[in-house]
Amino acid sequence: MVIYYFEFQIICGEKLMEESLDLKFYKSLLIERKNNIQSNLSNLSKNINELQNLEVKDEGDLASVSSDSYTDNTIYSYQEEELEEIDIALSKLLEKPESYGICEMCGDDIGKARLEAKPFARYCRSCRDIVEQR
């Protein structure tokens, strides 16, 4: 029994070390992504302005221009949403670093792979599915 318990401790200790998150790494991911999005957004808003000018000038091409600017607007709002999520994650890292990487709904670990792909994730995969279905 004693030996088993000892082994159990070792396994848990290693697991904890392996699972602890490198917050600096995720912070740099978030900042990098934020910078990318901000430059994307400024490019996009430039494009949208150009397209809107174009719409006024060239009515013959209105249909295709409208669908283009519609797509740009969709990307624009999507990226703005992501930017907000990133800011939330960054302030979380600053104010409550212990809660970063923990699902806000069930309290489970979000998981490294998911955080690397989506460093601003607030929910684990299964909770995200539930949230998106609403």
Ligand SMILES: [Zn+2]
């Ligand atoms: Zn969850």
